[in-house]
Amino acid sequence: MKLNITKEWFRKGVHLEEGLEIGAGSLHTITKDLGPGPDRPCKMNAVLPAVNFGQTIALLRRKQRWTLDKLAEEADSTTEELHSIESDPNYTPELSTVCSIAKVFKLPAKALIQQAGLAETASSRLREDNVRYAACSSFTEPLSEEEEIVLRAVLHVILETTP
Amino acid sequence: MEQSLIYLRRSGTTEDVEAELWDDISDLHLDQWKSTWVPLMERAEARLRASGLPKARWPQDFHWEWDKKTDWSRNLLTLQRFAITCGGALQGLMMLNLTKLTARLPSQKGKDLAYVEFLATAPWNRPDIAGVQQFTGVGRNMMRAAIEVSRNEGFHGRVGLHALSQADTFYKDACGMSNLGSDADYYGLSYFEMTAAQADKFCH
Numbered sequence: 232m233k234l235n236i237t238k239e240w241f242r243k244g245v246h247l248e249e250g251l252e253i254g255a256g257s258l259h260t261i262t263k264d265l266g267p268g269p270d271r272p273c274k275m276n277a278v279l280p281a282v283n284f285g286q287t288i289a290l291l292r293r294k295q296r297w298t299l300d301k302l303a304e305e306a307d308s309t310t311e312e313l314h315s316i317e318s319d320p321n322y323t324p325e326l327s328t329v330c331s332i333a334k335v336f337k338l339p340a341k342a343l344i345q346q347a348g349l350a351e352t353a354s355s356r357l358r359e360d361n362v363r364y365a366a367c368s369s370f371t372e373p374l375s376e377e378e379e380i381v382l383r384a385v386l387h388v389i390l391e392t393t394p
Numbered sequence: 395m396e397q398s399l400i401y402l403r404r405s406g407t408t409e410d411v412e413a414e415l416w417d418d419i420s421d422l423h424l425d426q427w428k429s430t431w432v433p434l435m436e437r438a439e440a441r442l443r444a445s446g447l448p449k450a451r452w453p454q455d456f457h458w459e460w461d462k463k464t465d466w467s468r469n470l471l472t473l474q475r476f477a478i479t480c481g482g483a484l485q486g487l488m489m490l491n492l493t494k495l496t497a498r499l500p501s502q503k504g505k506d507l508a509y510v511e512f513l514a515t516a517p518w519n520r521p522d523i524a525g526v527q528q529f530t531g532v533g534r535n536m537m538r539a540a541i542e543v544s545r546n547e548g549f550h551g552r553v554g555l556h557a558l559s560q561a562d563t564f565y566k567d568a569c570g571m572s573n574l575g576s577d578a579d580y581y582g583l584s585y586f587e588m589t590a591a592q593a594d595k596f597c598h
Contacts, residue, residue: 232396232398232417232542232543232546233396233398233417234398234400234415234538234539234542235398236398236399236400236401236415236535236538238401238410240538240597240598241400241401241403241410241531241534241535242401242410244534244568244596245401245403245410245530245531245534246530247534247564247567247568248530248531248533248534248564248568249405249406249527249530250405250521250527251533251561251563251564251568252453252520252521252522252558252560252561252563252564253513253514253515253532253533253536253561253564254453254454254455254513254514254515254557254558254560254561255510255512255513255555255556255557255558255561255565256454256455256458256510256511256512256513256514256555256556256558257511257512257556257580257583299581300581300582303449303450307449308449309449309450309452309454310450310581310582311454311456311457311581312449312457314581315457321462322457
């Protein structure tokens with residue numbers, strides 16, 4: 232696609248941009264296996280991912296009926312960071328954030344740190360637990376019955392593997 | 395991949411220099427992103443962390459991974475990518491989605507538009523990252539490209555986007571877009587929309 236952009240046109244308005252930020256974006260992290268969010272339609276037949284750290288946090292948050300903003304406030308984090316944690320399986324969260332989240336949800340930090348992949352001694356059971364769940368609810372909806380079951384199973388694993 | 399001749403302005407001067415607008419993001423662009431943008435963003439992040447500035451006031455695109463975004467979008471015909479280079483350096487990146495949203499303004503509600511999925515300029519063009527701005531005009535050129543894509547698709551220049559919170563002024567004042575306010579479905583970001591008439595005015 233070839234564009235015809237003249238210097239005269241450019242000069243007409245470029246001064247209005249001086250000193251301004253121009254970033255735009257939906258803040259949704261793009262990954263192929265990202266679960267449906269507000270802008271991603273649910274595909275009921277999609278292959279369901281194993282529960283990872285981010286999905287655990289999403290379930291815990293939604294159990295409380297909290298928005299990302301609310302969790303960010305409680306955990307002294309940011310909406311963007313938490314969104315990355317929840318939606319991007321490859322995202323590496325900061326240790327301090329994981330500890331804060333553990334405190335907020337009254338969970339053992341060590342287990343969450345392991346599940347987040349921040350500890351060398353990560354429990355294979357936490358890492359590879361193949362509990363599966365339907366990630367087809369939007370971010371702020373209450374948990375479905377199935378998700379409640381999954382969350383209980385995940386918490387059981389987390390608490391069981393913590394000395 | 396085609397390139398168009400465009401211009402960028404050396405900030406703080408009236409000197410306009412030739413630059414290139416590419417109608418795709420190439421592997422070379424991604425290499426440049428990784429080797430030049432990422433280290434500066436990481437340094438800026440470390441600096442902000444040390445300063446104690448609340449995270450809520452940090453730039454919201456610190457964690458954007460353009461390599462993943464590009465990989466994801468390459469198989470989707472409804473997504474179009476753009477890059478701007480100048481002096482051999484990567485100056486800006488943008489991704490458009492032609493099917494994501496329809497217009498929300500009452501005057502054009504439900505009509506197709508080009509949605510700006512992501513738009514960013516190089517760290518050295520960002521006052522909040524570098525403290526100074528090397529080049530100005532990435533935003534103006536990218537918005538022009540978005541409008542032209544919209545026109546080519548028969549959308550008459552209609553464009554929609556969610557502005558990162560530090561960028562509202564640019565889209566309102568420099569682009570003349572309508573601010574439809576905070577969008578709870580998009581983490582409270584302001585949603586901006588451009589009508590065909592606003593696009594005509596911007597391109598005039």
